[in-house]
Every structure is written in structure tokens, then in C-alpha cells.
Amino acid sequence: MFDLIYQYIADLQRSEPHLLKVYISGTLISISCSTIGCFIVLRKMVFLGDAVAHAMLAGVVASYLILSVAFGREADAAVMILGAIIAAVITVSLVGIVSKVSRIKEDTAIGILYTGIFGIGGLMASAFHQYIHIDLLHYITGTVLSTSESDLWTAAIVTSVVLSVTILFYRHLQITSFDPIMAASIGIPVVLVDYMLLTCTSLVVVSGVSTAGIIMVIGMLVTPAATAYLLFDRLSRMLFAASFFGLSSFFLGYYLADKAAVTPGPSIVVTGMVQFMVVLAIAPKYGLIANQLRRYRTIPQTLLEDILGSIFRSPDQKATIGQIQAHIPSPAAKIKNALGRLERQGLLDNHKSEYSFTESGHKEARRLLRAHRLWETYLERLGTPHDQLHEKAHHLEHFHDEATVDYLDDKLGHPIQDPHGKEIPEDFVHLQVGEVVKASLLRENWQGKIVELLETAKLDKPCAIGEVITAQKRADHGRQWVFQTNDRQILHLNHNEADSILVVVLGQLSD
Amino acid sequence: MPINDPSKSGHLLQKEVAIEIEHITVSYGPVPALLDVSCTIAKGELTGIIGPNGSGKSTLMKTILGFVKPDIGRVQIFGLGADKAKGKVAYVPQRGAVDWDFPITVREVTLMGRYGGVPWWKNLSSSDYAAADEALEKVRMADFRDRQIGQLSGGQQQRVFMARALAQGADILLLDEPFAGVDAATERAILEILEQTKQEGKTLVVVHHDLATAAEYFDTLLLLKQRCFAFGPPRQVLQPDLLCEVYEGELRVFADLLFSERKSSNV
Numbered sequence: 001m002f003d004l005i006y007q008y009i010a011d012l013q014r015s016e017p018h019l020l021k022v023y024i025s026g027t028l029i030s031i032s033c034s035t036i037g038c039f040i041v042l043r044k045m046v047f048l049g050d051a052v053a054h055a056m057l058a059g060v061v062a063s064y065l066i067l068s069v070a071f072g073r074e075a076d077a078a079v080m081i082l083g084a085i086i087a088a089v090i091t092v093s094l095v096g097i098v099s100k101v102s103r104i105k106e107d108t109a110i111g112i113l114y115t116g117i118f119g120i121g122g123l124m125a126s127a128f129h130q131y132i133h134i135d136l137l138h139y140i141t142g143t144v145l146s147t148s149e150s151d152l153w154t155a156a157i158v159t160s161v162v163l164s165v166t167i168l169f170y171r172h173l174q175i176t177s178f179d180p181i182m183a184a185s186i187g188i189p190v191v192l193v194d195y196m197l198l199t200c201t202s203l204v205v206v207s208g209v210s211t212a213g214i215i216m217v218i219g220m221l222v223t224p225a226a227t228a229y230l231l232f233d234r235l236s237r238m239l240f241a242a243s244f245f246g247l248s249s250f251f252l253g254y255y256l257a258d259k260a261a262v263t264p265g266p267s268i269v270v271t272g273m274v275q276f277m278v279v280l281a282i283a284p285k286y287g288l289i290a291n292q293l294r295r296y297r298t299i300p301q302t303l304l305e306d307i308l309g310s311i312f313r314s315p316d317q318k319a320t321i322g323q324i325q326a327h328i329p330s331p332a333a334k335i336k337n338a339l340g341r342l343e344r345q346g347l348l349d350n351h352k353s354e355y356s357f358t359e360s361g362h363k364e365a366r367r368l369l370r371a372h373r374l375w376e377t378y379l380e381r382l383g384t385p386h387d388q389l390h391e392k393a394h395h396l397e398h399f400h401d402e403a404t405v406d407y408l409d410d411k412l413g414h415p416i417q418d419p420h421g422k423e424i425p426e427d428f429v430h431l432q433v434g435e436v437v438k439a440s441l442l443r444e445n446w447q448g449k450i451v452e453l454l455e456t457a458k459l460d461k462p463c464a465i466g467e468v469i470t471a472q473k474r475a476d477h478g479r480q481w482v483f484q485t486n487d488r489q490i491l492h493l494n495h496n497e498a499d500s501i502l503v504v505v506l507g508q509l510s511d
Numbered sequence: 512m513p514i515n516d517p518s519k520s521g522h523l524l525q526k527e528v529a530i531e532i533e534h535i536t537v538s539y540g541p542v543p544a545l546l547d548v549s550c551t552i553a554k555g556e557l558t559g560i561i562g563p564n565g566s567g568k569s570t571l572m573k574t575i576l577g578f579v580k581p582d583i584g585r586v587q588i589f590g591l592g593a594d595k596a597k598g599k600v601a602y603v604p605q606r607g608a609v610d611w612d613f614p615i616t617v618r619e620v621t622l623m624g625r626y627g628g629v630p631w632w633k634n635l636s637s638s639d640y641a642a643a644d645e646a647l648e649k650v651r652m653a654d655f656r657d658r659q660i661g662q663l664s665g666g667q668q669q670r671v672f673m674a675r676a677l678a679q680g681a682d683i684l685l686l687d688e689p690f691a692g693v694d695a696a697t698e699r700a701i702l703e704i705l706e707q708t709k710q711e712g713k714t715l716v717v718v719h720h721d722l723a724t725a726a727e728y729f730d731t732l733l734l735l736k737q738r739c740f741a742f743g744p745p746r747q748v749l750q751p752d753l754l755c756e757v758y759e760g761e762l763r764v765f766a767d768l769l770f771s772e773r774k775s776s777n778v
Contacts, residue, residue, distance in 0.1 A: 042613060101540065121532060171626050171635075178613050180621070185576035185595030186627030186679070233659035235614045403695065 021152055026250045028155040029211055030220070032162040032204045034246030037225035038239050039197055042177050047107060048095070050218045051114030052088040052198070053205045055290060057139060058121030059087025059212060061132070065124060068131050081154060081206050088202035089195070101460050141213040141265060151210045158207040162200050166239070173197065174235055177487040211250075216269045223272035224249060230276075232281040249275055299338045302398050303330055305368050307338055308347065309397075311355055318356045363428070370425040371400035373418035380419040381412065389419055413495050414440050416478050433507050440481060440498035442471035445510075447502030454503045455500070463491060463501065470509065518741035526553035527682055528590070529714040530575060535568055535584035544570040547584070548739045552716060552731070554682075557709050559719040559729035561748075563758050566736040568718045569605070572685050575716070576602055587685065598627035601676035605687040605718075606668070611661035617671050618656040621647055624678030647671075650704060673704050683714045689751030691720060702728065725749065 012020045040049050063083025067073055087504060089115055098109040125136055166173065166471065175183045176193045184190050201221075208217040228241035252275075260267075283287050310327040311319045325335055339355060340350040347361030357365060375393040384392060409427060411416075418424055426443045438460030442448055447470045463469065472482040472490070481498040483491040493501075530552040537545040545567045552558050560568050573579040575586055577593040577600075588596035599607075601624065624646065625639040647653045650670040655663060660671060669689055676684050690698050705728075709715055719725055725732055726745035734741040734748050736757045741748040 042610075103540070169631060171629075172631065174615075174619075175623050175626055178620075179602075180617060181576060181578045181604065181608075182602045182623065182675075183626075184578040185597065185600055185602050187594075188626070190578075229614065234616060234619070238614050276539065293513060485568050 021149075022254070025152050025155040025250075026254065027247060028159040029204075029207050030224070030246035030250040031243045032159040032229075033208045033217075033220040034224040034242035035166055036162055036197070036200050036204045036241055037221040037223075037246075038228065038242050039173055039177055040201065041222055041229055042235075043197075043227045046218065046222050047110050048092065048203070049201055049205070049221055051091055051095070051110045052202050053209065053214050053217050054114045054118040055087045055091040055121075056084035056206060056209070057087075057136075058117045058124070059083035061121045061124045061136075062087070065128055065131060068133075068481070069128070075135070076150065081203075084206045085199060085202045087117065087121075087452075088205070089198065090268075092198050094240075096410060099212065117344065122269055134445070139209055139214055141215070141263070151207075155207045158203045162204060165196060165200055169193065169196070170236075190324065212265045212269055216265060219269035219272055220246065220249075223276050227272075227276045227279045230279050230286045232286075245272070245275060295339075299334065299341055303338050304342060304503070305398060305400075307342065308357075308361065308365045309368055309372070311348070311357065312369060317362075318354050320354050324355070327402065366425045366428070368397060368400060371405050372397035373422065373424040374405060374412065374415070375399075375443075376418045376420070377412050377415050377424070378408055386419065406430075413479060416443070416474065431505060433505050436500045436502055438503050439469065439471075439483065439493070439501040439503050440495060441481075442469075442481075442505075443505065443508075444473050446471050446508050447506040449506055450501055451504050452502040453500065454502065469503065469504065526555070528552070529554040529556075529588070530570075530716070531590075532575070532589040533584050533587070535571075535574060535581045535586065536545070537567070537579055537581050539573055543582075543737060545574070546737045548735070549580075549584075550733055550742045553716060554714050555709065555712050556730045557728070558731040558733060559704060559716045559717050559725050559726050560733045560735055561719050561722065562735035562740075566757075568735055569687060571735065572602075572687055572716070572718060573751050574775055575685060576600055590672055594641040598679065599681055600683045600685060601679040601681035602670070603672040603684065603689060606665065606692055608687070609660075609668075609672075611668070613660070614661060616656065617652060617658050617660060617663070618643060618647065620660055620671050621656075621674045621678050624675040624680075627679065642680070643674075643678045646674040649677055650674045664697070665693045669693070669697070669701055670704065673701075673708070677708075681713075684708060686715065686717045688718050689722060690724075722749070722754070740751070 009020065012023075017120035024260060050143045060080045060083055063079050063086075067079055092336055094113050095106060098104055098113070099106040104112075125132060125461055165179045172183075172188055172193050175188060176190050180190050189368045204221065208220050211217070212220050224245035225238070225242045227237045231468075232238040232241055245353075249272035250268050253271035256271065257264035279287070282290075284290055289462055307324055308327050310324050313327075314323060321332075321336065321339065324339075325332055328335060330338075339348065339350075342361070343350055346358055348355050349358055349361075372393050375396040376389045379389050379392055379396075380386070406427075414427075427437075427441050431441050431443070431446070432436050436451060437448070439448060439450075447468060450465050450467045450469065453463070453465065461489055468486050469483040469491070472484055474480060475482055475492070479495070481491075481493045481495070483493065485491065529553055532548060532550050532552075535545055535548045536543055548567075548571065560571060562568050570579060574581055575588075577586075577597070586593050588599050589692075591599075607737060621643040622635065622639065625635060625642060629635055629639065644653065644656070647656055650672060650673050652667060652670050655667065655671075663671065663673050689701050693701065704719070705715055718728070719728070726749055729745060731743065732741070732745050732748040733739060734753065734757055741750070741753055
């Protein structure tokens with residue numbers, strides 16, 4: 001394998017030494033851009049990166065002018081890179097200052113400053129055009145084909161700097177991106193790390209500009225990183241994947257441009273975008289198709305509950321799929337999935353394609369019915385017209401967590417019948433043998449032994465701790481609790497008084 | 512005893528001092544976020560910071576952590592200046608301040624607690640990994656250690672950050688609104704962890720927004736609105752006239768809302 005690659009490189013060097021330079025610098029630039037791009041994407045500073053790319057034009061022009069006018073020599077790449085970095089750092093510092101001391105937000109500050117500084121570069125270039133012997137268009141649109149020796153050196157140095165920084169300061173970059181406050185509290189110099197990342201950004205932008213140009217270099221930075229971000233949940237893996245996507249878009253883009261005889265710069269960036277789109281569609285976790293599938297596969301809790309409700313209301317509490325479908329306006333496939341789910345949860349039995357409750361399924365259905373009928377009672381008290389009660393309660397019944405239902409039950413005075421005169425199932429979560437409950441929860445024929453008398457209501461009734469009381473049919477339309485004591489005395493209590501007696505539930509008398 | 516002079520609160524005299532805040536003023540732009548705030552937080556106490564929105568609660572936290580430098584005044588942690596006390600204070604951020612899409616796993620977040628003790632040229636050691644795993648075990652999140660943090664429930668996410676604080680081994684924990692936007696069960700679970708951490712002798716400072724539960728949850732309260740309005744035991748801080756002064760506008764808005772709601776439901 002390596003022999004083959006070596007052979008290929010050797011051939012290339014002999015036949016087209018120029019192409020070899022392009023390949024090497026492309027490889028280096030793709031890797032360094034994608035690596036720094038990951039941090040730029042995660043820190044949401046893409047716009048700042050764009051600003052840096054534009055500001056560097058001013059730096060390049062200024063450093064070129066200073067050298068050629070003041071020292072009378074042709075500027076070399078190293079000086080222009082230095083100029084670009086200085087311009088980038090000045091831009092970012094100004095952005096920081098403006099957004100800190102005034103009410104102007106950061107994005108606005110970037111918008112003002114980067115266009116301004118880019119403009120200064122343009123002004124200088126046109127005012128002193130007789131001194132400038134570099135092709136500025138080279139910086140604006142980028143030309144891979146004109147890769148020079150110095151470009152190659154730049155790329156090599158930039159890449160080694162960027163990779164060394166990323167490896168050495170991986171933890172620092174990670175924690176300052178994720179939680180800068182915590183980073184500061186354990187003594188990591190957050191501002192210094194920020195500027196280090198920024199310097200790296202200017203470096204990779206400077207090296208990337210020769211390939212893609214000022215306007216499109218940002219695509220080489222962020223597109224591979226964003227593609228990797230869709231696929232991986234760990235920063236370390238995301239960094240490797242970003243480099244991979246950076247390389248693949250460079251080589252594929254370059255190859256296609258070569259075949260179609262067009263400029264490679266735009267082709268590389270476009271290839272990167274297409275790659276991103278494909279991954280966006282098919283990524284297993286965060287992709288669009290996966291998202292749709294997940295949405296299709298999820299069975300809404302409300303559907304499960306509606307199915308339980310429809311079986312509960314069927315004759316003999318048994319129903320076939322067809323009968324269930326007649327009640328529920330959901331696609332048949334979904335209902336089938338939901339029934340399967342309920343069966344696996346052990347709530348339903350399937351006997352000759354007729355569904356019936358298991359014991360726990362029956363209990364669950366009664367719990368839902370209790371919520372439904374309590375909501376109906378509540379709605380009626382609010383003055384909702386009778387013919388709308390069922391439908392509105394049908395939506396509300398899905399709010400059936402214990403706390404909500406308990407609260408509703410208490411506020412409504414523990415009603416026994418719903419507005420249609422049907423029985424509201426008793427509170428079987430609390431009303432269990434051995435549990436301590438308020439006496440107001442006891443339904444007719446339930447027995448409890450008094451364990452505590454709360455002070456909230458002044459009871460002048462003859463009841464004492466240890467006494468066993470049996471609930472009778474309530475009086476006054478359910479607003480008055482009636483209890484019989486062991487020695488056949490009858491207690492009449494209102495809601496508050498019944499609430500102030502705590503009993504341990506003994507059970508239900510069978511009559 | 513004047514409640515506005517917290518440095519002289521009697522109950523602190525016997526206990527060791529964990530955080531000493533001395534006349535802190537912080538400003539971003541023309542308006543000060545904190546104005547001459549002083550208080551002394553004793554070791555092993557559970558302290559709540561309450562106050563309306565924009566009252567400088569988060570700023571006070573960031574100042575204690577050394578993320579924000581005060582214009583005037585200083586913070587001392589166990590008698591040390593802020594730069595010497597690095598790492599002694601652990602931070603649990605507000606839910607809204609965390610990027611839950613960040614490519615990072617539960618274990619990696621917990622490991623961050625160990626970053627402070629490792630010089631930049633060294634790798635994390637196996638004892639660092641062990642400490643992180645132990646902390647995850649403690650908050651019962653060990654089974655989730657390879658999950659990305661966004662794929663957890665609100666309570667689990669909170670527990671991961673508690674684990675990070677535990678792995679840091681800090682003696683002081685600062686929590687920014689841990690109860691904001693969690694359901695009742697999670698609220699109880701978080702409270703349980705707080706109590707448990709307090710039992711271990713740690714000092715906890717919690718930014719809190721719910722006046723109704725403040726008295727129940729905390730040993731000491733700090734009522735803040737730019738200035739420190741009151742500092743001491745809850746029943747001393749939660750005075751109606753004091754709260755009215757601090758919450759003025761907001762309480763009135765609440766009252767208006769309640770009133771208009773009642774009117775419309777009567778129609």
C-alpha cells in the first residue's frame with residue numbers, strides 16, 4: 001500500500017512536480033483548517049472567523065507597503081503573514097472592546113469593524129497601487145494552481161503550529177470552549193487561551209486564503225468541522241473526522257475541477273457543502289432521515305392511553321383492532337405498533353386477535369378513567385357546557401400524574417360521581433390496606449382505624465385514636481362525610497374535618 | 512442587631528470562615544452590577560442567594576469564582592486571595608448556560624474536575640480517571656458515563672455537574688439556579704444531593720429564585736439587589752417589608768396578573 005503511494009509520488013515528482021506541491025499544500029491546509037474549524041464551530045464564532053479572513057487583507061497590504069515604501073524591498077511571505085495576524089488580532093480586540101464598553105452587541109461590532117478594516121485595506125491598495133506588485137485578486141478568490149514554494153512553507157509551518165497547539169492544549173481548548181467560568185475558577189488563563197485560538201485562526205486563514213480566497217476560506221474552516229459535528233459525540237473523534245472531511249473535499253473538489261476545467265477553489269468549497277448535505281441527510285443520530293424515522297417510530301403516550309380508554313369502554317372490555325380503529329383517528333399502522341407496545345409492557349393480552357386487559361392494564365385504565373372523570377367534574381364546575389365536557393376532558397385526561405390528580409380530587413371535594421352520573425374510581429394509589437390516608441378518601445363501606453387527629457379542624461365529635469370507623473354513604477350531595485364508629489355512633493363531618501382525621505386503611509367491608 | 516451589617520452576624524463567630532466577601536463593587540459599563548457587597552459565609556453551611564432578575568446574583572458567583580474581577584474590594588477563600596485559592600471552589604452552571612449539544616460525554620465532563628491539578632504538559636493519570644468514576648458512582652450516574660450530555664434528563668444532567676464538582680474535591684460548591692426548570696421529583700433529588708454534600712462538611716452556595724422554598728432549603732440567605740439587603744437566617748431575611756423593597760416592581764406585576772385573571776374568570 002505505502003509502496004504504491006510512494007511510487008505514485010515519485011512518478012508525480014518526475015512528471016508534474018508542480019502538482020505535487022499543490023497536493024502537499026492542500027493536504028496541510030485542509031488538516032489545519034478543519035482542526036481549528038472544530039473549535040470555531042463549537043464556540044459559535046464563525047462570523048468572527050469570517051471577520052479575521054477579511055481583516056487580513058488590510059494587514060497584507062499594510063505590511064507590503066511598509067516594507068516596499070520604507071525599506072524599499074519586495075515583501076516576502078513571512079512579513080505579510082505577520083501583518084495579517086496583527087490585523088486579525090487588532091480586529092478581534094476592537095470587537096471585544098466595543099461590545100464590552102457599549103451597548104452594541106458582538107455581532108454588530110464585528111459587522112462594523114471587519115468591513116471597515118477590509119475597507120482600509122482596499123483604500124490603501126488603490127491609493128498606493130503604483131507600489132503594489134502583488135496580485136490582490138489572488139487573495140480574494142484564491143488560486144490553488146499558483147502554489148509557490150513560500151506558500152508551501154507557510155502551510156507546513158502553520159500546520160505544525162496548529163497541530164502542536166491542539167495536542168498540547170487540548171484540555172484547555174476543550175474546557176474554555178465548554179465552560180469558561182469553570183476554567184477560570186481552576187486557574188486556566190481563559191483570555192490567553194482565547195487569543196491563542198484566535199492566533200491559530202488567523203494562521204490557518206492566512207494559509208487557506210491561497211487556496212480558497214478570502215471569501216470562501218471560511219467554508220474550508222467550518223464545513224468539514226460541521227460535517228463531523230453531525231456524526232460524533234466526542235471532541236477527539238470530531239477533530240479526526242473533520243480532518244478526513246477536509247481532505248476528501250479538497251481532493252474530490254480538485255479532481256472534479258481538473259476534469260471540468262474550472263477553478264479549483266470554488267469547486268473544493270462546493271464539494272465540502274455537498275458532502276455536508278449528504279451527511280446531514282443520512283447521519284445516523286442527528287441526520288434528517290434518522291430524525292424522521294424516529295418521529296415515525298415514536299408512539300405518543302396519548303395514543304397508548306386512548307387505546308386503553310377505548311378498550312375499557314368496549315363491551316366486556318374486549319376489542320379487536322378494527323373496533324379500536326373505529327374510535328381512534330390515527331393511522332392503522334400506528335395503532336398496531338401501539339398495541340404491540342402495550343402487549344410488551346404487560347398491560348394487554350392478545351387472545352385470538354381480541355385484546356383484553358391484564359391485571360395491571362386494568363388498573364392503568366382505571367387510573368386514566370379516574371383522571372378523565374375528575375377533569376370532567378372540574379370542567380363542569382368551571383361552567384363548561386355539558387356537550388363539550390367529554391371532548392375537553394379527553395384532552396386533559398393525559399395530565400394524570402399523581403400530584404395533579406390528587407390536587408384536583410382534593411379541590412373538588414373528593415367527588416364520587418362525574419357530571420354524567422358515572423362513578424369516579426376511588427383513589428387506589430393511596431387507598432390501600434395498611435396505608436395511612438385522610439378519612440376523606442374512604443369510600444362507602446371502607447374501614448379505617450384512626451391513628452392521628454390533626455389540629456387543623458376543631459373536632460367536637462366523639463372520636464379517639466385507635467377507634468375503627470366505617471364510611472357510610474355520603475350525605476348532602478357528597479359534601480358531607482358520614483362515618484359509623486364501633487359503638488354504632490354516627491359522625492357527620494365536612495371536608496375539612498374529614499381531612500383532619502388520619503386513618504390506617506383496614507379494608508372494604510363486603511356487604 | 513442591624514440586619515444590613517452582615518459582617519457582625521453573631522452566629523458566625525464560632526465557625527470557621529469559608530468565603531469572606533469584602534466590600535465588592537463590580538460594574539459592566541456605567542451601572543454597577545454589585546455595589547459594596549460584604550458577607551461572611553461559614554464553613555459547612557448551605558447558603559442561598561436570592562433576589563430579583565438582574566440583581567447581580569450570577570455576577571456575585573462569577574466574582575467568587577475569580578471569573579470576574581471586582582473593581583473595588585476582594586474575595587477570600589479560606590483566608591486566601593482569589594488567585595491562590597484556585598480550584599478550591601467548584602462551579603455548577605445554570606442549565607441555560609450549558610451547550611448541551613457539545614460533543615462531550617458524561618465521563619469527560621466529570622474529568623474536567625481534575626484538570627486543575629494536572630500541569631499542561633502532562634496527561635491525566637489513572638488516579639484522575641478513578642476519581643471521576645468514583646464521583647459518578649456517588650451521584651449514581653456511572654451507568655451513563657459514555658452518554659453524550661444532551662441525551663440525559665434534567666435531573667441527570669444536574670447530577671453530572673455535581674459529580675464534576677465532587678471529582679474536583681473542592682470544599683466549596685457554587686450552584687447557579689440548580690432548581691430552575693426541573694420537575695418536582697428532580698428538585699427533591701437535587702436537594703438530597705445537596706444535603707448529602709453538606710453532611711460531608713462542604714460549604715454550599717446556591718443561587719435561588721423561588722422565595723416560597725427559600726426558607727425551607729437554606730440555613731442562611733443573602734438577599735441581593737446590587738447591594739446586600741440582608742444576610743442571615745431565613746426568618747430574619749424574609750421580612751415582608753424588606754422583600755417589598757427589593758422586589759418592588761415585580762411583586763406588583765404578580766399581583767396585577769392574579770387580579771386580572773380572577774376578573775376574567777368571573778365574566
